Amino acid sequence: xxxxxxxxxxxxxxxxxxxxxxxxxxxxxxxxxxxxxxxxxxxxxxxxxxxxxxxxxxxxxxxxxxxxxxxxxxxxxxxxxxxxxxxxxxxxxxxxxxxxxxxxxxxxxxxxxxxxxxxxxxxxxxxxxxxxxxxxxxxxxxxxxxxxxxxxxxxxxxxxxxxxxxxxxxxxxxxxxxxxxxxxxxxxxxxxxxxxxxxxxxxxxxxxxxxxxxxxxxxxxxxxxxxxxxxxxxxxxxxxxxxxxxxx
Amino acid sequence: xxxxxxxxxxxxxxxxxxxxxxxxxxxxxxxxxxxxxxxxxxxxxxxxxxxxxxxxxxxxxxxxxxxxxxxxxxxxxxxxxxxxxxxxxxxxxxxxxxxxxxxxxxxxxxxxxxxxxxxxxxxxxxxxxxxxxxxxxxxxxxxxxxxxxxxxxxxxxxxxxxxxxxxxxxxxxxxxxxxxxxxxxxxxxxxxxxxxxxxxxxxxxxxxxxxxxxx
Numbered sequence: 001x002x003x004x005x006x007x008x009x010x011x012x013x014x015x016x017x018x019x020x021x022x023x024x025x026x027x028x029x030x031x032x033x034x035x036x037x038x039x040x041x042x043x044x045x046x047x048x049x050x051x052x053x054x055x056x057x058x059x060x061x062x063x064x065x066x067x068x069x070x071x072x073x074x075x076x077x078x079x080x081x082x083x084x085x086x087x088x089x090x091x092x093x094x095x096x097x098x099x100x101x102x103x104x105x106x107x108x109x110x111x112x113x114x115x116x117x118x119x120x121x122x123x124x125x126x127x128x129x130x131x132x133x134x135x136x137x138x139x140x141x142x143x144x145x146x147x148x149x150x151x152x153x154x155x156x157x158x159x160x161x162x163x164x165x166x167x168x169x170x171x172x173x174x175x176x177x178x179x180x181x182x183x184x185x186x187x188x189x190x191x192x193x194x195x196x197x198x199x200x201x202x203x204x205x206x207x208x209x210x211x212x213x214x215x216x217x218x219x220x221x222x223x224x225x226x227x228x229x230x231x232x233x234x235x236x237x238x239x240x241x242x243x244x245x246x247x248x
Numbered sequence: 249x250x251x252x253x254x255x256x257x258x259x260x261x262x263x264x265x266x267x268x269x270x271x272x273x274x275x276x277x278x279x280x281x282x283x284x285x286x287x288x289x290x291x292x293x294x295x296x297x298x299x300x301x302x303x304x305x306x307x308x309x310x311x312x313x314x315x316x317x318x319x320x321x322x323x324x325x326x327x328x329x330x331x332x333x334x335x336x337x338x339x340x341x342x343x344x345x346x347x348x349x350x351x352x353x354x355x356x357x358x359x360x361x362x363x364x365x366x367x368x369x370x371x372x373x374x375x376x377x378x379x380x381x382x383x384x385x386x387x388x389x390x391x392x393x394x395x396x397x398x399x400x401x402x403x404x405x406x407x408x409x410x411x412x413x414x415x416x417x418x419x420x421x422x423x424x425x426x427x428x429x430x431x432x433x434x435x436x437x438x439x440x441x442x443x444x445x446x447x448x449x450x451x452x453x454x455x456x457x458x459x460x461x462x463x
Contacts, residue, residue: 005313005314005315005316005317006316006317006318010316011316011318011319014314014315014316014319014323015316015319015322018323018326022326022330025330025334026330026333026334029333029334029337029338030337033337033338033340033341036341036342037337037340037341040340040341040344044344061411062411162351163351163355165282165283165285166282166283166285166286166288166289166353167283167284167285167286167289167401167402167406167436168285168436170289204419205419218433218436219285219433219436219437
């Protein structure tokens with residue numbers, strides 16, 4: 001290496017120029033691609049919501065969303081109403097699915113009143129109430145959508161994660177785990193208890209739907225606990241709304 | 249290989265066996281333990297690293313005469329991080345499904361010690377073409393071990409390969425499970441990956457005693 005590259009001045013200059021170039025490059029890519037990325041995220045959200053209420057193209061074993069081209073149409077066909085619950089007040093808002101749950105959770109921590117979106121879908125004469133949930137896994141965020149009926153019995157669930165361990169925690173988005181939630185009760189004797197992820201329920205096929213438990217994934221204890229925790233803390237917030245449904 | 253001179257060909261073939269980054273240089277062990285619980289993840293990681301190593305080695309090699317040696321590690325880190333972030337953004341925009349699969353690996357690619365190791369040991373001192381071959385060679389050597397480990401861990405731990413139930417259904421007791429076979433849950437945990445890598449090293453050294461260090 002030549003002497004010129006050893007001087008302090010050169011080193012400082014090199015670092016400055018490099019930071020400017022790299023910064024400009026990254027800023028360019030980020031802003032140029034942002035609209036496309038956001039559009040992809042919006043479509044994915046619609047796909048997730050539809051998936052939870054059973055509108056999907058699943059084959060025998062794997063979870064497959066409705067295709068990208070069809071999703072907008074299917075979404076307006078199946079999702080009949082979108083509402084926002086804010087402190088007992090219910091308002092209709094057909095952009096409710098765009099509410100960022102993460103931002104709402106932060107707002108709640110800051111003492112503000114949180115907006116809770118809920119999507120109401122109709123399929124084969126049945127009504128589905130789909131709520132977004134978000135929590136912590138082992139490494140990073142986990143989130144999902146849970147479809148319920150008016151009695152808070154789960155009718156479908158979709159989970160996803162940002163960075164859970166491949167082959168272990170990442171399996172929360174596999175059919176064998178998500179499908180276990182279908183039919184599972186969130187309430188016990190009329191009181192909300194959530195659904196625990198259990199290693200010892202001795203019910204691997206999940207035949208008992210009223211035990212408030214589904215079978216855990218081996219090697220994914222903390223991710224599984226995270227799923228149970230977010231179901232419990234997030235869906236609990238909807239209980240008062242579901243209670244008003246029953247009296248109608 | 250007609251295209252490559254003998255010396256260049258060795259850059260590809262050496263890391264594949266006798267100078268394998270994982271089993272001989274013991275680099276990149278962290279990701280070999282972290283993501284090999286299933287075969288699919290191993291393959292995705294192998295391809296990602298192949299790409300980043302190939303391009304990264306070329307970029308570092310092109311810059312090798314202007315990088316100040318005092319901050320060379322930081323420069324290497326910036327180059328690999330920039331590459332990975334740009335690829336991630338482009339995938340998010342144009343191949344969203346694929347980017348979801350890769351999401352968890354982004355951090356692991358940036359911090360993969362094989363990448364930094366090859367930048368430091370090879371690309372900083374060699375020409376572009378040779379650096380490219382060295383990057384590709386090392387990434388293949390790394391990927392092969394990852395795939396072997398992933399194959400055994402998924403097969404023995406979950407009884408599946410790429411998600412297909414090749415051994416039957418463990419709950420319904422079909423296939424080999426009907427004979428009383430059980431999955432070994434321990435295979436899914438990180439320590440078993442280390443043991444599998446250890447067995448590969450053992451086999452490799454038995455076949456080629458020249459690799460064994462003198463006492």
